[in-house]
Amino acid sequence: MTVLVFLDSAFEQGRVVDASRPQLMATDQGATRGDGVFESLLAVDGGVRKEQAHLARLASSAGALRLEIPDAEAWSRAIRTALTEYAASTPDRPEAVVKLIATRGVEGAGPTAWVAVSPVPAATRRQRETGVAVLLLDRGYDSTVAQRAPWLLLGAKTLSYAVNMAAIRHAKEHGADDVIFTSSDGKVLEGPTSTVLTARHRGGVKTLVTPQLESGILPGTSQGALFKAAAEAGWQLGYGPLEPKDLLEADAVWLISSIRLLTPVTAIDGAAIPTAPELTAELAALVDRFL
Template identity: 65%
Template sequence: MTALVFLDPDFPAGRISDAATAQLSVLDQGVTRGDGIFESALYTRQVVRKLDAHLARLRVSASVCDLTVPHEEAWRAAIDTAVAQFDAAGGAEEAVVKLVATRGTEGTSIGTCWVTVSPAPALGRAQRETGISVLLLDRGYDSGIAERAPWLLMGAKTLSYAVNMAALRHAKKQGADDVIFVSSDGIVLEGPTSTVLLAHRDRDIKRLITPTLETGILPGTTQGAIFTAAKAAGWELGYGPLTPEHLLDADALWLVSSVRLLTPVNSVDGTQIARDAQLHAELTAMVDAIA
């Protein structure tokens, strides 16, 4: 089941609605133009993981998109109501909490905001264990586009995911599981729904590296939490720029996201990637501890 709660000033705790019936106007710009933002968080063990980070990124996305969204307390109240509804209906071991804000119906200044809670996909949980194969795909932008063209909304988590979903469908048609985007000038960016993370081990020195944010990629909440935990554990940290050769030379490579968590990459464009079991186990323990 899916729990659905709208943020509504007339309902301080959120307005409970039926996810199985029509709720949105067909004129809502989130539907007609993909004009809106969202966040997806993992709900497990009665905790919405990294909620502070997701709410902070939602505010940043709203600012980039010139979108007015409710204050944080309203979101938290609606989330509490939604997870309570979900648990009361039987719940699940893992669930996805999605926060959505659109620009609303065209011609009005009132946006539409809601929270859903639904069971997490089983495939994502399985891929944490089995790993995935990925393709490198050209994003069509060079690595300096974010600074030159802020209207492209690079680094904001918008509802306009049609290109990301098309990339995933293309990968599956080629027999792969996922994608890592590369800029037109050869710089590694991100996955359609994930952040790239690689590791190197040199004797007792362990180092984590992720692509630089200056390329306009979305700041990953899971990557940020892993970096915080790894730094406390004595790991060295690095921020690109990365090229495809760096991926192939890594001692371990992952795609990380809030719902799928730490997912090892087995191959890139058919070339096998090393999988360091100890590094993976250490990072998995860090991820499991993140709340």
């Protein structure tokens, strides 16, 4: 089941509504134009992980869209309300997805904002264990355009995810599970719903590398938290540029995201690649300690 809490200035703790009933106007610009922003957080045992990082990114995405959204405190209160409701209704589920959505609302009426809490899909949980086979797909943009074309919203997490969803469908139609986007100039970018990580373990030195933010990818909250934890654990860190050959030559490649967590990539474009179970175990232990 899903719990829904709308942010509403008349309800300080958020307004709990019946998620089994329609709650959105059909003229909301979130629904008619994908004009809004979102975040997906993982809740474990009643608490959400990386709340401040997600709220900061939500605010940054909203800024890119010139969208005025409720402040972080209002979101936090609504999250608390939603998690309390969810725990009461679904006591046997230690994990949940907490989605924050803010849209431009009905024209003239101001933004719409809500928190939705729902179970983690079984398929998502499964992929943490089985890993994913990916296709490399061209995202169509070159890795320098984000800097000069802010209207492309490349660093913002908007509701306009049709291309991300189409890319995943394309992968599934071709026998894979997920996608790593590449730029038109041949750089590794990101997954449709995740950040790319690679690792090398050479001469006793462990190095974690992710594509550079300037290439127009979303700043990964999980990648950010893992880099901090890994550095404290003695890992070296690197920031792209990465090319497809770097993925093939790495000791391991993962997709990391807030809900699916650290997911090993097992094949690229139909060819198996090495995985490193000991590195996965070490990094997954760090991910499990995210707050």
